[in-house]
Amino acid sequence: MRHKVKFIQSVLAMSVLLVLLVTLTACSGKDFKFESLSADFGSRPTYSSLIDEEGKQLVQFAMSESASEAVKKQAALYLYNVANRSRIDTESSLLIQNTSMYILQLGADIPDDKKRFDDDEFMIGVPMHGFNLRSEDEWYYQLVAHVDTDSEILQSIFGRFMDMAKVAYRVGGSESFIKLGGKQIQADCSMADFPYASFRLTQQPEEMSHEQLLERAHCVESMHEINNMRWSAQIIADGVSIEYANGYYTVKFEVDVNADEQSLKDWYALPEMDMADSDQHINRYLNYRAELQVWDNGYARRAQYDRDAGSGSGRTVDEFYYLWDEEEISRVCESDANFKALDTKEKLHFEKLTDYIRYYADRDVLPTRFPTLYIVLIVLAAVLV
Numbered sequence: 391m392r393h394k395v396k397f398i399q400s401v402l403a404m405s406v407l408l409v410l411l412v413t414l415t416a417c418s419g420k421d422f423k424f425e426s427l428s429a430d431f432g433s434r435p436t437y438s439s440l441i442d443e444e445g446k447q448l449v450q451f452a453m454s455e456s457a458s459e460a461v462k463k464q465a466a467l468y469l470y471n472v473a474n475r476s477r478i479d480t481e482s483s484l485l486i487q488n489t490s491m492y493i494l495q496l497g498a499d500i501p502d503d504k505k506r507f508d509d510d511e512f513m514i515g516v517p518m519h520g521f522n523l524r525s526e527d528e529w530y531y532q533l534v535a536h537v538d539t540d541s542e543i544l545q546s547i548f549g550r551f552m553d554m555a556k557v558a559y560r561v562g563g564s565e566s567f568i569k570l571g572g573k574q575i576q577a578d579c580s581m582a583d584f585p586y587a588s589f590r591l592t593q594q595p596e597e598m599s600h601e602q603l604l605e606r607a608h609c610v611e612s613m614h615e616i617n618n619m620r621w622s623a624q625i626i627a628d629g630v631s632i633e634y635a636n637g638y639y640t641v642k643f644e645v646d647v648n649a650d651e652q653s654l655k656d657w658y659a660l661p662e663m664d665m666a667d668s669d670q671h672i673n674r675y676l677n678y679r680a681e682l683q684v685w686d687n688g689y690a691r692r693a694q695y696d697r698d699a700g701s702g703s704g705r706t707v708d709e710f711y712y713l714w715d716e717e718e719i720s721r722v723c724e725s726d727a728n729f730k731a732l733d734t735k736e737k738l739h740f741e742k743l744t745d746y747i748r749y750y751a752d753r754d755v756l757p758t759r760f761p762t763l764y765i766v767l768i769v770l771a772a773v774l775v
Contacts, residue, residue, distance in 0.1 A: 432691065434637050435714035437480065440472050440688030449639065453632050462630035463623045466641045469632075470621060470682060473690040477712070478612045480689070482525045482743055484713040484722060485614075487533065488586070489518035492705040516552050517579040519586035522614060523719070523750070525743035530559040530750045531613055534587035536579040553577045554668070555589045558607055559751040565603045566595035566751075569667065576756070584725050590756045608660040616682075616693060616710070618660040625649045625657050638685045645678035665699075672699045689714055716743060 441449075445468050451457055452465030477483060492515055520533030535554040555575040558567040570591060577589040598606070603613070610618050627646035632639060647654070654674065662672045676698040683691040693710040713719050723729065723746045729737070739745060 431711050432713045432718060433715055434685050435687065435689045437687065437689065437714070439686075440476055441686070445472065449632065452630075453634065459628045459630065460623070462632065463626045463643075465632055466626065466630050466643050466682075467621060467623060469639055469641050469684045469688075470616070472688040473682060473684045473693075474616045476689040477614045477616055480714070482714070482716055482719070483522075483614075484524075484719045485522040486584070486586075486711045486713075486722075487518070487520040487522075488709040488711075489520075490707045491516040491518060491535070492707075518554075519579045519581075520556075521585050523723070523743065523747055524614060525716075525747060527563075528559075528561050528744050528747050529613065530561075530747045532557045532585070532587075532750070534575075534577050534579055534589050536577040536587070538579070552668075555591065556607075557591070557595055557753070558603060558613055559595070559747070561748055561751045564597050565600055566597050567603050567606050568593060568595035569606075571668070581727075583727060584722050585750075591753060592756050594755055608663045610660060616690060617695070618664075620657050620659070622653060622657065624653045634686070638683050638691050641680075641682045641684070643680055645675060645680075647675050647678065674700065676700050719743060720746075 448461070448468055449465045452462045457465075477485070515538050516535055517538055518533060518535040520531070522531040523529060533554075533556045535552060537552045552571075553573075553575060554569065554571045555577055556569045558565070560566075568591065570593060574592045575589045577587065579587045581587060603609075604611075607613060608618055609615060610620060625645050627644045629644065631642040634640075645654075645657075658672055658675065665672055677696070678698075679696040681694045683693070685691050690710075690712040692712065693708070695706075695708040697708075698705045713722065720740075720743065723743075724740075729740075729749075740749070
């Protein structure tokens, strides 16, 4: 009789797991792009050019038919580095990030003749939305991830592992950072308008030195850098494309995933640390494609990265949009529904970009609560064992 009971309990447990897996596949969304940003988002900045005469000649030669692959790679790196400096050194700017992560579905069996990189039907999705606003010597950064599913039960279960909010800011001369996940936050990335995500923290960000912040956030040089990868010509594959139209350069290139192993590891060492924070790892990239748009005076316009890090990390598509005009930045901030809800007197206090920075940094914190569903699952597991 005892063995029969154990058998029935095992069948029940497997049935619950099967239902969860089927529901996960059925409820996972895939399209997380918000429609309020377009290819024409943002105007050309009026700042002095960051591209010197030597660099301009290099880029022009790289676009000629006689340019070698080595010259094209050199020019691509030059434009990347100039655009990176535009973000790090310029006083006022706004970055908006739209990222879609695709993680391999539980139980997915991908045919050998299919490439993971191009087969989203085998993936579940996690949207990530963020922004970085800076002015004078103050700035605010946030990045929010949220499992996309119509099932509240699955959201509660899988959100514990994949929901995330990362916040960093410099206000009043001190820098602060925090990264929380799961039920430590209440995240939602379904907002159609700026800032495209909402969340509530259960802990206050921790004040720290500039050096500590860069270490905790895994930065090469700055919280404002275009990305935290260490680029070199050795890892860029042949076939670099550079075009010029409408006042900006468009650079397209891929990473040579078969390049020197140590050079590749040096390149993604800091992103590997990002992944390790969530108990994931990058063994190697199966594919990595990049497209960078740079205004003809050297300021970043738009960037996109399409990358596949294989099992456990999956495919990620990043889109970054850059704004430089303070009036345009203010209009974006004022499109925030929470800002619109403020009364007229409160809105009068917003006279410059630093006022918006302090508005976002001054976030309410919720008391820590132990999830009710988690308690129920523990009790259910105890009964089935």
